[in-house]
Amino acid sequence: MKKIVMLLAMLIVFSASLPAQAAPKWEQVGQHIEQAMAEALDIYDSGDSEGAKNAVNDIYYGIYEKDGLETAIRNTVSAKNANLTEYQFSKLKKLMLQGADGAQVKDAADTLVKMVNADVQSLKGAHSSQGGWASFWPAFLILLREGIEAILVLAAIIAYLCKSGNEKYLSYVYNYSIAAIIASFITAYIFNSLTNEFGAGANQEIVEGITVLIAVVVLLSVSFWMGNKANAKVWEAYIKNMVKTSMSTGRAKTLGIAAFLAVYREGAEVVLFYQALFNSAAGDVEMIWLGFAAACVALIIIFTLIRLGALRIPLRPFFVGTSIFMYLLAVSFAGSGIKELQEGGIVSITPIEGIPMPNIDILGIYPTYETIAIQVVLLIAAVIGIVYYRKRGSVQPV
Template sequence: MKKVIMLLAMLIVFSVVLPAQAAPKWEQVGQHITQAMGAALDIYNSGDNEGAKNAVNDIYYGIYEKDGLETAIRNTVAAKNANLTEYQFSKLKKLMTQGADSAQVKEAADTLLKMIDGDVQSLQGSHAAQGGWASFWPAFIILLREGIEAILVLAAIIAYLCKSGNEKYLSYVYNYSIAAIIASFITAYIFNSIAQEFGAGANQEIVEGVTVLIAVVVLLSVSLWMGGKSNAKVWEAYIQKMVKTSMSTGRARTLGFAAFLAVYREGAEVVLFYQALFNNAAGDVEMIWLGFAAACVALAIIFTLIRVGALRIPLRPFFIGTSIFMYILAVSFAGSGIEELQEGGLISITPIEGIPMPNIDILGIYPTYETMAIQVILVIAAIVGIVYYKKKDSSQPT
């Protein structure tokens, strides 16, 4: 784990040297968006609906997201604000696609600009009130949030290997994790390099969304497998079988792949988010590094506590608890994956209106029918599975 943290630190240092323009102030970013939106409306009024929609896409991916405004709002103001703004972008593009009346399109655009302007003012006030801490907290929270998600998966995998007496396979977890960090940096560098030519914004969201959904499949398989081993007799039979047939070509690599996906997703996001922070840091670069260092210390402590705690609990509660936790992570990742595909324009966005719905970014809960649908399906599947296994256990002789 120490190797992973050290390598992550090195990669973030290297990310600072990635090509980047001078850091714009948030007011300037907001003004840029306003000017670009005026041009997009002019294109729409000329009768070029598709051109106007593409112009709005350029505003979202090329300014709002690329210049770091979305990240700053999500981590400094509120994740809900960033999501609502994203929905408004989607609504505006949908109106343009439908060929709505110019007045209706302008009204949607004005609403969007007011939302962005309000968040910009909040950012300006936050920075003025907090000084350098306005750079510290996003840096701390980003790494802590992304790191915890990866660490929880890694800790569960490592604890499982140690609990089953298979410490020799820990190298799979560490090596796959290191490979994931390297892959994260390479991916971030490639996206940064080709953004201008290929519009990596939407492609980036799609790749991240697909990666997260693959992680969901792996987490579900591992969760179900670990849940099935919670019975002491089943576990004993498995151990005996494992002695005869090596894990080296099977479960160990599957767990290693789960570690790779968990770290890869979070690592790529950390590098990209930190690039945005450095681009917009002005004179607060040292506070970003302070936030990074504080988050590394916090993650090391969290990892140690989770790992030690997991190894000391009895076998059945450990496997049941880990299985449940991994399933919850899968549900969270499912919502995040669909949301990423929504940002990439691959899946439509239908906000849930009229019903008070929470917006919890860290849990992958977003008030849209698309994200909630897959999570509800997974929750129902879990309930059905629990009922099935309970009936199965009760029917077996004691």
Template sequence: MRKWLLVVIMAFIVVSQGMVFAAPKWDAVVDKIEKTMDQSLTVYKSGDTAGAKKIVNDAYYGMYEKDGLEKAVNSTVSAKRANLTEYKFSTIKKLMTNQAPEADVKKQMKELIGMMREDIAQMDGGGKQSSSMATFWPAFLIMVREGAEAILVIGAIIAYLIKSGNSEKTQVIYNYSGAAIVASFLTAILFRSVINLSGASQEIMEGMTMLVAVFVLLSVGHWMSSKSDEKSWGNYIEGKVQSSLTKNNTFSLGVAAFLAVYREGAEVVLFYQALFNDAGDDMQMIWLGFGAGCLALVVIFAVVRYGSVRIPLKPFFQGTSILMFILAISFAGGGVKELQEGGLIGVTLLEGMPMFDLLGIYPTVETLLPQLFLILMVAGNVMYQKRKKIREVVS
């Protein structure tokens, strides 16, 4: 099983190297957008607000986004600049909705086209390269975190079987774990094909995916915190294995291993989809992070399975819980931002506020409110857990 797993990993790394980004002539793209925006203004002057906004959407989804200019600006100029351009499209539609004077709408359109001209001039001059490692590290850490948790479960089950004199049943664990890895890849393919929409529908679907990921991240973080001491972890593993051994039921033992691996694999699919949604021109860095994470997991598995080194559970679980929370904050901001792009949520800009794209912090009221709620919720939970432990010690 370990041999073909390495083959799969190396295949993904090789495929990732072939992913390149071919840029069209950006001047022609901006010319097309400018012509479309002029058409929108003409329709707006005629009194057809809905028709004018639809044409603005065509310019954004069908040209700025689809033709790749947004991704190019994101990776070559800055993520902040790409987001400001996106907000300018939203501002124009908001003005139209509010029946603003034609001169105000025209001014915003002129500024929008001017921003794009400045961006392509900067790209032609080399621009400011974004740090691809900012895309690599989340992909790598998610893979290692999720995979390490599965390895800890599988490694503990195998150790328990060997210690109890049931080493012949370890092959069942390997077989079902391999099946779970295959099922995770199939889930990724299915998930990608289902979510492969276009325009506003794609933005809304991506936003919903990221918000679901927030819920899963918080659940995983809470679960890990509850298993961070040796006694809780030992009880968890014993409960997984003992009933299967008592009934001599290798199927249920295999299912326990399958679910342990597939749960993490399904979470990886969900989290990686959220990363792909916001990757811009750095998709191959996600694949490189994935490949490096898989290789790291091979080493971790060898250490857990055959080595004498034990991973300290408490700092590992607590540290990764913090990582889960940070990712939840980032995904919450990114998810709401995608819904804003899809027109499902409004945009209330906070002028002058800095933007931290890596943490999913954007200068809008709508993206900041859920993040503030998450911070308060987690802070309240930490205080509750501390007081609970104090009461347990006193009693």
């Protein structure tokens, strides 16, 4: 517990070093987008489709994201609205590259501007009706949401080590987690510096997407491994073998890396999201810190409850449940990773139309064929794996 408190304290110290200058009001950001969009259309009408597409990219990365409008919409208005706006940006760029008729491109651009302005009005209403709480809740929910994802992974790993009598290896989890927090802030600083210097906003999404997909691979491997240890005989054999072979050169490091990636991904996102919040805070900086402090307290309580609950359940349900959870978390991460690559322009965006699809950020569910496809593949693989292991178990008991 002391280590977790120390991690949160480090987060406070690092966050305090972030700049907290006020950004333009949302109406000004919306006007900036509208003006820049008119210039992008002029470039397209001149026959430079590539230049127009790059101008739209500058609007998305340099204004919509950098000025914090996307984050504000996602956390105050609706995550669905933010995602639909992203898809409209992608649609507009695709039309430009295809050399579509000027009227068609202008219609798509006008639709995009209307969507942004509608969300700006929603944000204006939220701030006028809620005052400083409009800054408190995004700050609270951002850290709570990202922190829960990391804590669930850490709690499962910590509980596993305690359950198996290997508390001495907890230092791997804690040390890797501390390293992840430091790496998160270093990465955020580098991203911020590169963005300010070169305006390469897409690189941020690409790196984040790759990091998340690496986490998916690690989570899947840990899930399979823990699932295999659910059988009592297999677990007993493993314990005996562990006496001879130190975990410090094998599985402990694997679990440490899983902890690192889980915290690193969430930590980098928290820092970047808070940077956007501070940039758009105006006079509500104190409420952001209040939301941050409240989320830290909530995360400590959640971590304590999850850890105590996990340590009290029987061996087999614990390993089976943890294995399933890590697999489902990998499925969630997979959707989020593909979405990051979509925002970076590496993966195409094909919205699912005509079929009601939920938009759930925390589960990594987004209404596009690309994000859903990888999740469906992983779920099918899980079903095949379960059938295989059951058949193998019925033929030859372990």
